[in-house]
Amino acid sequence: MKRIFYALSLLAMSPAAVLAQKAATGYVYNDDNGNGKKEAKEKGVANVAVSNGKEVVLTDAKGKYTLPVGDDNIIFVIKPAGYKVPLNAKNQPQYYYIHKPAGSPAEYEYKGVAPTGPLPASVDFAVMKYNEPDNYRALVLGDPQMLEPQDVGFFDKGIMSELVDVKNVAFGLTLGDLVGKVLTMHKDYIDVVAKANVPWYNVIGNHDTNHEATSIEKNDESFEASFGPSTYSYNYGQAHYIVLNNNLYPDPRDGKGLWGGFLPDQLTFVENDLKYVDTGKLVVLAFHIPLYQAEGAFRTEDRVRLFSLLAKYPHVLALSAHTHNQWQKFYDKEWGWTGAKPFHEFNVGATCGNWYSGRMNEQGVLESVMSDGTPRGYAYLNITGNTYTADYKVANKPADYQIGLWHRKVMSTIWWDGRGFVYANFYMGYKGSKVQYRIDNGKWKPMRYTLEPDPAFVAELYKWDDTEEMFRGRRPTEPANCTHLWKAKLPENIGIGTHQIEVQATDPFGRTFTQKSSYRIEEAKF
Structure with a gap:
């Protein structure tokens, strides 16, 4: 039935569009021996969502999927609850395949993806079943924003030294501005957060974008090379996480500068993704630029559209950073939110604080108090089924220092x-x-x-x-x-x-x- 639908959709397209379309197909399988290779005895996993960043389909009874691809797509599996995906040596989840036959633009100062060549006959994704808890903690960081080599040490000693081999944490999530424009420092960032020894997910920030990009669609080329898709989702327990690139750079209004918002394909992805997410689940959105911004700083129609897609979900949370301050916002009808209770956005501030400023403390780290007086630190997201609480942990202070x-x-x-x-x-x-x-x-x-x-x-x-x-x-x-x-x-x-x-x-x-x-x-x- 899915193949018939796909064929009919191709017939409805123009001849030129049909010629430009290819199909990626493959399997999501249970990697019993953990070697990352699909073997004959390893069975496919049914009803797992797979996406190309816009369309979302479910695997069939044998774990097979088919998706349209162009010449610039990332195919990824949406990690199902009760399964884990492989990690590389730096604890980065390996859940995607980049398809860029020609690679990223060669003229970029910071290189992106090398040419990937022809699409493989089968693009397969390994998952491993395990006893995933419904109650857990996740680490949430905002804006490490390392610009200079010495900032790597400040981030390492000032934040991550508390989180080496951290206990009772399911995964980490950084909400963008991993570095401060020098994109080769993504490698330094990866090395530092790997010390937590938990799976680590990442959001793209405006300082992680390629500033030579002449279109918004191409601003994440270097990010993709280091981290994979900049828009994706995954499940953990009774929560569904949606990560979005909301950096409209260059600003479509004047071709330069930054605007907060989403591309149409991203909102289509959210719509398609949510078709397979039960309304009883907690939906957590993660992006860099907060929805609540000064007049004109975030595209209003994008926020309204996002709210309309989420309105039927009673358990929703948004996580953001970017402001180098910390705050809570509860959206209501005045902001276009029509859900039963206010929509909560938690802006977690910045682990770099006030851009690695202030006096040097006894650790050899700059104090970096944020400009609203919040000390630098990080957050914990505490999940109990489909409900949550959040803690802010001030670096180098007891947990109850609030x-x-x-x-x-x-x-x-x-x-x-x-x-x-x-x-x-x-x-x-x-x-x-x-x-x-x-x-x-x-x-x-x-x-x-x-x-x-x-x-x-x-x-x-x-x-x-x-x-x-x-x-x-x-x-x-x-x-x-x-x-x-x-x-x-x-x-x-x-x-x-x-x-x-x-x-x-x-x-x-x-x-x-x-x-x-x-x-x-x-x-x-x-």
């Missing part, structure tokens, strides 16, 4: 000198979060949400402008308004001595975190 406090350390008894505020930067917070404080174990009082720069970041930043001796490191960028900042007035004249500040905050998943600090009240000195 709130940064800033306030005066000492105040006098004079009334005009006894004024001050405590600021709480709740890294996983959003405008609707409950944040409260108390002094000396007194009554809990609400803190007031405020949209302004984190004063802790500002105070550190302007030390660079006031110093007469150069610090070791780089001056950070200017501060950004923090979307997860609260403030409250410190009480005056409550007695000379040390007073305890306690702040309590609840994250989007109902979990409560506490941070303590203290300040002193002293007699004024003249």
